[in-house]
Amino acid sequence: MTCFTCKGNKQKSITSFMTEYDGCYIIIKNVPCSKCSQCGEE
Numbered sequence: 439m440t441c442f443t444c445k446g447n448k449q450k451s452i453t454s455f456m457t458e459y460d461g462c463y464i465i466i467k468n469v470p471c472s473k474c475s476q477c478g479e480e
């Protein structure tokens with residue numbers, strides 16, 4: 439997989455992110471993603 443930003447290699451990774459829903463913050467964990475090994479783009 440190739441990064442759109444820097445054309446570097448993307449590697450599969452697990453991340454967690456926080457979002458706001460109905461006035462409450464919820465944290466979504468263990469979301470599969472691909473992260474660039476050069477610029478960190480997810």
Ligand SMILES: [Zn+2]
Nearest residue numbers: 441444474477
């Ligand atoms: Zn990149």
